[in-house]
Amino acid sequence: MKLESPKVTVPKSVEDTFAFLSDVKNFETLMPENISKFEVLDNDKFLFALKGMPEIILKKKETVPPNKIVLGAAGGKLDFSLIADIYAIDENSSDVKLHFEGEFNAMMAMMIKGPISKFIETLATNMKTAI
Template sequence: MKLQSPKATLDKSTEDTFNFLSDVKNFETLMPENISKFEVLGEDKFLFALKGMPEIVLKKKEMTPNSRIVLGAAGGKLDFSLIADITEIEANKSEVQLTFEGEFNAMMAMMIKGPINKFIETLATNMPKAINTIA
């Protein structure tokens, strides 16, 4: 299953955007309002839970400076990745698209597609405001 967020346009360079997304504690500012738990577990790992959903631990798996960050499930029953692709538009303007990729059986995919789609859309929607508050 592969889901993509709308592209978020940011008034920051690709380097600033990459640095913001590289710091896992910044993901708290991107989370939806229905978050029930957020905890940084290390410099490359965080845990979060949305109301009515199980806790999910994400860990940095791969980083390509100023262009891509891949977060993956750290343990748990589901194996998936959350990928942030960063593209330069102008010197101080960049664009981010989030992609969720995972292998799920048909029943599971049907159940989680809606909530995951809404989740990554919310992360992308919250990104411009969150990143612009950082100097």
């Protein structure tokens, strides 16, 4: 299953945007309002939970400065990646698009497609003011 957020324009350089998203503790400011738990576990790993959903641990798996950050599931039953692609517009602004990729059976994909789409859209939208 592959999902994409809308592309958002951030009023920061591509380097500043990359630096912000590279620091996992900053993801707390991007989370939706219905977050029930957020905890930094390591320099490159954090745990979060949304109300009514299981806890998810994300770990930074790959970085390609200053254009790409890949977070992946760290443990748990689901294997997926959350990828941030960062594009320079000019020296003071950049575009960010999030991609969610995972392999799920048809039933699971049906159940999580809506909530995951809304989740990555919220992360992207919150970047406009958080970064």
